Amino acid sequence: NAGVMQNPRHLVRRRGQEARLRCSPMKGHSHVYWYRQLPEEGLKFMVYLQKENIIDESGMPKERFSAEFPKEGPSILRIQQVVRGDSAAYFCASSQSRGQETQYFGPGTRLLVL
């Protein structure tokens, strides 16, 4: 299965800890997007990355959140010093090219902050 892979599927953290979410794009895709879905809401764009570059981070909170997509390995969304409000489902998507290209989503990581 060459779909978008995310791990872990579920992550529990206590307030103040760090959360690391991983995303491997579909084979042949070099564009990665992160979205967050809060309870009872739609998906909200966070960041768009290509290999080694952040292209658009307009949806990222200014503090505690960072993302990377290194030359080798998966894309990482990192949340430092988590708070209860960070509890959400985080989805990664990938596309083959830039622009108005269909984005294919992974199964998501459900983060619960206690």
Add this chain to the structure above:
Amino acid sequence: DQQVKQNSPSLSVQEGRISILNCDYTNSMFDYFLWYKKYPAEGPTFLISISSIKDKNEDGRFTVFLNKSAKHLSLHIVPSQPGDSAVYFCAASYGDTGNQFYFGTGTSLTVIP
């Protein structure tokens, strides 16, 4: 600022009948629209898309209609099947970048056997 709106949180339809899911948007710059289907504990699955140069796109049982003047799109599923029961999200993007998809809040469709 919710630029894409799905005003019906839920919809129930009898198996074999037509399901019509609606979506409204406020940003007239949007020129590419998509529908995704989502089962619980899974990621959204792409269903169908439409560019603003068209007003209709069909793929099997799924048809998307776009009314640019009304800033409205709809997804028709005919005939509806129990396996179609899921949450449906519409999404929109615009411009050369198109990187950021704006999602509605979803409509939960239940197809009753």
